[in-house]
Amino acid sequence: MSxxxxxxxxxxxxxxxxxxxxxxxxxxxxxxxxDILDSAYICHLGFVADGAPVVLPTIYARVGSRxxxxxxxxxxxxxxxxxxxxxxxxxxxxxxDALVLTKSAFNHSVNFxxxxxxxxxxxxxxxxxxxxxxxxxxxxxxxGRSAEVRPANPKELAATAVxxxxxxxxxxxxxxxxxxxxxxxxxxxxxxxxIPVTTVHGTPEPGEHTTVPLPAHLSAYPR
Numbered sequence: 001m002s003x004x005x006x007x008x009x010x011x012x013x014x015x016x017x018x019x020x021x022x023x024x025x026x027x028x029x030x031x032x033x034x035d036i037l038d039s040a041y042i043c044h045l046g047f048v049a050d051g052a053p054v055v056l057p058t059i060y061a062r063v064g065s066r067x068x069x070x071x072x073x074x075x076x077x078x079x080x081x082x083x084x085x086x087x088x089x090x091x092x093x094x095x096x097d098a099l100v101l102t103k104s105a106f107n108h109s110v111n112f113x114x115x116x117x118x119x120x121x122x123x124x125x126x127x128x129x130x131x132x133x134x135x136x137x138x139x140x141x142x143x144g145r146s147a148e149v150r151p152a153n154p155k156e157l158a159a160t161a162v163x164x165x166x167x168x169x170x171x172x173x174x175x176x177x178x179x180x181x182x183x184x185x186x187x188x189x190x191x192x193x194x195i196p197v198t199t200v201h202g203t204p205e206p207g208e209h210t211t212v213p214l215p216a217h218l219s220a221y222p223r
Contacts, residue, residue: 016118017171026173033172036113037062037093041141045069046090047080060091061133061140065167067091067117068124068133078123078161086120091165097176099195103185109175111194117170121163133162144217
């Protein structure tokens with residue numbers, strides 16, 4: 001990784017993290033990668049089970065240069081990552097920022113921010129690390145939430161598993177452009193432009209058995 005004197009800290013480039021198309025949209029800078037990871041809620045966990053590819057959506061959280069991915073102790077990816085050899089995985093995160101409409105069907109696109117991470121995942125078994133990981137998973141969606149709820153009890157912990165992936169072989173790719181029409185299409189009588197896409201959080205609504213006032217960590221939500 002580069003030092004401060006050399007420029008922004010970056011993850012090392014590898015063949016798996018170097019795109020073959022639109023290389024100018026890729027970055028290995030840690031800050032850019034972490035920002036995308038911290039802005040999304042759902043990742044897609046890819047692995048091979050019984051010789052066939054499997055991709056599962058699930059929640060995750062970043063702690064430093066580690067990703068923690070939530071699952072059940074009975075799920076295939078968690079069982080596969082439980083041994084000393086771990087399990088090869090690919091984790092992806094994508095944020096859609098706009099639909100890009102052009103005057104030709106071919107040039108339509110999407111503005112996006114994405115991260116792809118490769119590596120070997122291991123199940124978290126150390127109790128102290130598991131506490132950190134579970135708190136991070138709760139706080140990733142709503143910062144401060146883990147301190148305002150009952151911790152998991154032994155039965156719940158027995159049913160919950162977390163896998164850890166070190167962020168080492170990872171890159172980000174983004175598109176943040178306008179409608180790129182071909183010169184021959186510029187005068188065509190069709191609408192072209194962007195439709196912005198955002199995630200909107202509504203006002204928190206108390207549940208039927210909620211009797212306490214809205215806590216501070218929710219009154220400031222969304223992030």
